Structure formats: structure tokens, C-alpha cells
Amino acid sequence: MSTQTAIEPAAERRESGVPIPVASPRELLPYWIFAGLVLMLAIYFVGAEEGATSVFSGSAIHELVHDARHLLGFPCH
Amino acid sequence: MVRTLLVRGMLVGLVVGLVAFAWAYFVGEPPVKAAIAVEEAAAAKAGAMDEGAPEVSRDLQSTLGLLTGILIFSTAIGGFVGLIFAMIYGRIGALQARATALVIAAVGFTTVVLVPFTKYPANPPAVGSGDTIGERTGWFFVLIVIAIVAAVAAGRLIRDLYARWGVGNAVAAGLLLFAVLIGVAHLALPAENEVRTGFPPQVLWDFRLANLGTQAIIWSLLAFGFGHAAERALAGKPLLGRRAAAGASAPTT
Numbered sequence A: 001m002s003t004q005t006a007i008e009p010a011a012e013r014r015e016s017g018v019p020i021p022v023a024s025p026r027e028l029l030p031y032w033i034f035a036g037l038v039l040m041l042a043i044y045f046v047g048a049e050e051g052a053t054s055v056f057s058g059s060a061i062h063e064l065v066h067d068a069r070h071l072l073g074f075p076c077h
Numbered sequence B: 001m002v003r004t005l006l007v008r009g010m011l012v013g014l015v016v017g018l019v020a021f022a023w024a025y026f027v028g029e030p031p032v033k034a035a036i037a038v039e040e041a042a043a044a045k046a047g048a049m050d051e052g053a054p055e056v057s058r059d060l061q062s063t064l065g066l067l068t069g070i071l072i073f074s075t076a077i078g079g080f081v082g083l084i085f086a087m088i089y090g091r092i093g094a095l096q097a098r099a100t101a102l103v104i105a106a107v108g109f110t111t112v113v114l115v116p117f118t119k120y121p122a123n124p125p126a127v128g129s130g131d132t133i134g135e136r137t138g139w140f141f142v143l144i145v146i147a148i149v150a151a152v153a154a155g156r157l158i159r160d161l162y163a164r165w166g167v168g169n170a171v172a173a174g175l176l177l178f179a180v181l182i183g184v185a186h187l188a189l190p191a192e193n194e195v196r197t198g199f200p201p202q203v204l205w206d207f208r209l210a211n212l213g214t215q216a217i218i219w220s221l222l223a224f225g226f227g228h229a230a231e232r233a234l235a236g237k238p239l240l241g242r243r244a245a246a247g248a249s250a251p252t253t
């Protein structure tokens, strides 16, 4: 299952039924940097784009997801 | 495994978003429409010029636009739940997959939805002033960041205390710390009250309940859906179906 979790005494933990971490912090870091950034951008796109700040010009994006922004609880007009 | 958890989180988020959309459409759109009608009536009374047709029609905003926005948000939140799961699973005591997913969703809903709601509650369209939107959005996100930091601090306190104090007392101390930190943030951050006198309170109330309901659906269904999906991932099973994956012995990392 988990590939590199030799940090903990894995066999001992498995016997006692305590779950074993799936990844070390080092393995997680690139996921957090790349996926975390993309996911944050997605939330920004719905929650703030052209409301408070703007990356794309025009207001079509803001207006398209506008009702979602309100009903998800983001500040708007 | 991290990638599997990330992808499954996003997939569950996508499906959950469909349910949240149904709620938002049937429960949330009526007060949204009512608020816009109030705005238009007020504008007509004041003899204001018609702003003209919006770039995206109201019909599109309340259907496809609403669906798009909620699906993007819900999928992204699902991805974050997957990443956080990969980070903390096996590191919070003996908590199993489903319980871990439940803790993540409960803390997520509290920090991202409940805490900001208590200070900067959601408003229907036409309530906020265009001049203060940047400021309001800024403080809203500041409060979310404060809530996440406070939750991490509480989590660390629980971890440090629990061997000596036992789980119950340690969690109580953690909750107290969280409440105190949020209380201080409440007092320190500026108030924003945009609702003008005369706005129908029933519309405001209905809208805010619809907002909480939309978010509650997203986070609670994620807790159960992703808990299930993560448990299957850890057992080397595919997301759907009964049989174990053929490549279960060599899962993607």
C-alpha cells in the first residue's frame, strides 16, 4: 500500500491497527505546490475574480458564476 | 497514493456539487430573485436609469452559471480534502479513513464557512455596495486564514496534551483555544454591515439559510463520500465496483 513510510515502525503499527501515513512530507510537497495552487485559483475564480480583483478583462466570467458566488457565501455586490 | 486521493477527492467533490446545485437552484434562487426584484423596484422608484442588459443573462446566471460556479468550488474543495487527508491520515492517533475524512470536513466547514459566516454573513445580490466589495472580500479571506491558523493551533494543542490529559480533556482545551482565538479575531476585525434599512428581513433570512445549506451539503456529503472513496483507495479498490483493482498491488503513489 504505502510505498515509503519507513519513518515509522510500520510493522508494529500495522499489527496494532494504527493506520500508516500514506506519504512523507517530502512526497507531499510537490502536490501541495502544484495542485494546491490550481485548486486555490479555481476557488479564487469563483469567489473573487472581478468581484474584488480582476485577472481577466471584462465582466463575463464574474457575471456567469455570479449566483454561485452569492450562494456559496462570498462577498459580492 | 497521494495522486489517487487527490483525484478521488475532486471526483467526489464534482458529484457532491451536483446535489449542492439542486439545493441552491430550488432553495437559493427564489430569495436571489426576490432580492433583485427589491433592487429593481427601488431603482425604478428613484427614477434611476436602467443599467441595461447584463453581459450574461439572468437566466444563464441562475442555471448554467450557478451550476458551473458550484461545481468548480465543490471540486476544488474535494481536492483540498484529498490533499489534507494524504497529509494527516495515520498521523492523528488511531483514526481510520472514514473518521479522518469526517474530522477534515468538520474542521473545514467550521473554518471556511461557519466562522466567516458569524462575522461576514452572506448577502443576496443588490445588498452590498460596489465601493466596499474589495475591502469586504479581503477581510472575509483574512478571517478564513485566521480560522485555519487557529484550527491548526488547536490541533497541535490537542496532540501535545492528549497523552497526559486524555482525549476528552485535550479536545475540550483545543476547542476552547479555538473559540478564544476566533473571539479575538471577531473583536479585532472591522464590522461590515451592508444591509440597508427596509430590505425585507425574510428574504435575507431565506437567503442566508440557503447559503448555509449549500455549504453544509458540500461538506457533509464530502465527509461521507470521500471517507468511503479514501477507504477503498487504501484497500487498493477502485472508486466504484465490487472487485479489487487489478493493479491493487502496485497503486499509483
Ligand SMILES: [Zn+2]
Binding pocket: A066, A070, A076, A077, B125, B126
Ligand atoms: Zn453580486
